[in-house]
Amino acid sequence: MAVLEGNHLTKRFAGLIAVNAVDFQIEEGEIVGLIGPNGAGKTTLVNVITGIYPPSEGEVYFRGERISGEKPYRIGRRGISRTFQVVQPFPGMTVKENAAIGAMFGAGGKQKSARQALERAEQILEFVGLADLKDKSSDQLSVASRKRLEMAKALAMEPQVVLFDEVMAGLNFGEIDQAVELIRKVRDTGKTILVIEHVMRAIKSVCDRIFVLHHGEKIADGPVDEVLNNENVIQAYLGKRYRQLTGQGED
Numbered sequence: 462m463a464v465l466e467g468n469h470l471t472k473r474f475a476g477l478i479a480v481n482a483v484d485f486q487i488e489e490g491e492i493v494g495l496i497g498p499n500g501a502g503k504t505t506l507v508n509v510i511t512g513i514y515p516p517s518e519g520e521v522y523f524r525g526e527r528i529s530g531e532k533p534y535r536i537g538r539r540g541i542s543r544t545f546q547v548v549q550p551f552p553g554m555t556v557k558e559n560a561a562i563g564a565m566f567g568a569g570g571k572q573k574s575a576r577q578a579l580e581r582a583e584q585i586l587e588f589v590g591l592a593d594l595k596d597k598s599s600d601q602l603s604v605a606s607r608k609r610l611e612m613a614k615a616l617a618m619e620p621q622v623v624l625f626d627e628v629m630a631g632l633n634f635g636e637i638d639q640a641v642e643l644i645r646k647v648r649d650t651g652k653t654i655l656v657i658e659h660v661m662r663a664i665k666s667v668c669d670r671i672f673v674l675h676h677g678e679k680i681a682d683g684p685v686d687e688v689l690n691n692e693n694v695i696q697a698y699l700g701k702r703y704r705q706l707t708g709q710g711e712d
C-alpha cells in the first residue's frame with residue numbers, strides 16, 4: 462500500500478485551476494521528486510496534502526486512510542510534515558526555540574513537555590548540522606542555514622513523510638551538495654520524502670522517481686532518466702535546464 466496517495470486531486474482558486482485532477486502515489490522509503498515551471502501548482506499540491514487547503518475535488522490518503530478534509534495540525538500529528546518555500550522562522554526566537562516549536566507539534570508532539578521539546582530540538586539541530594548556531598537568533602542566519610532550519614522544524618515533528626518545498630533555492634553548488642546529502646540522511650532514518658526542486662542536478666542525484674506538473678496537470682511520472690528525456694517534459698519545462706544537464710547545444 463502507498464504511504465501517500467492523491468486521487469484525482471483538484472484545487473481551484475476563483476477562476477483558476479491550480480491543481481487539476483492529479484493522481485499520485487508515493488511508496489514507503491521512496492524519495493520522489495516533483496518538478497515543473499513556476500506556477501505549475503507544486504506548492505498548492507503540498508498545501509492540499511497538508512490540509513492548508515481542502516481539495517476542491519479528490520482525496521488524499523495516508524496509509525490507506527482518507528486525510529483530506531482534516532485540519533493541518535491533525536495531518537501533522539498523523540506523521541506528515543513540510544517545509545515552507547518562503548522560509549518562516551518565528552521572529553525573535555533562537556534557532557533552538559524555532560526547532561523546539563516543531564517538536565511540540567506533529568507526530569511526536571502530543572506527549573512532549575517544553576523541556577523535552579528543547580531536547581528534541583538539540584538532537585535535530587545536531588542532525589541537520591546547525592548545532593553550532595543553536596543560540597543565534599533565527600533572523601541572523603544565512604540563506605542556507607535558514608533553509609536548514611526549515612528542514613529541522615519539519616523533522617522535529619517526527620514525520621513519517623516529509624515534503625521539502627524548494628529547500629535548495631538560492632544555495633550555491635557546495636550548499637546544494639550538502640542539502641542532497643542531508644536529504645539522503647533523512648531517508649536513511651526511514652522517512653519517505655517528496656522533494657520539490659528546480660535544481661536538476663540535485664533531483665537527478667537524489668530522487669528514485671519524479672513526476673511533473675504543468676498548468677496544474679501531471680504530465681509525466683516515472684524513473685528519473687525516463688522523465689527527463691520525455692519530449693513533453695523537455696518542451697514544457699526543461700528546455701535550457703535539459704541542455705545544461707546533457708551538455709547539448711542551443712536550439
Ligand SMILES: Nc1ncnc2c1ncn2[C@@H]1O[C@H](COP(=O)(O)OP(=O)(O)O)[C@@H](O)[C@H]1O
Pocket residue numbers: 474475477479497498499500501502503504505506
Ligand atoms: N491562495 C491562492 N489564491 C489564489 N491563487 C493562488 C493561491 N495559491 C496559489 N495560487 C495560484 O495557483 C497557481 C499555482 O501556484 P503554486 O502552487 O504556488 O505553483 P508552484 O509552486 O508550482 O510555483 C499559480 O497561478 C498561483 O498564482
Ligand SMILES: [Mg+2]
Pocket residue numbers: 503504505546
Ligand atoms: Mg512553489
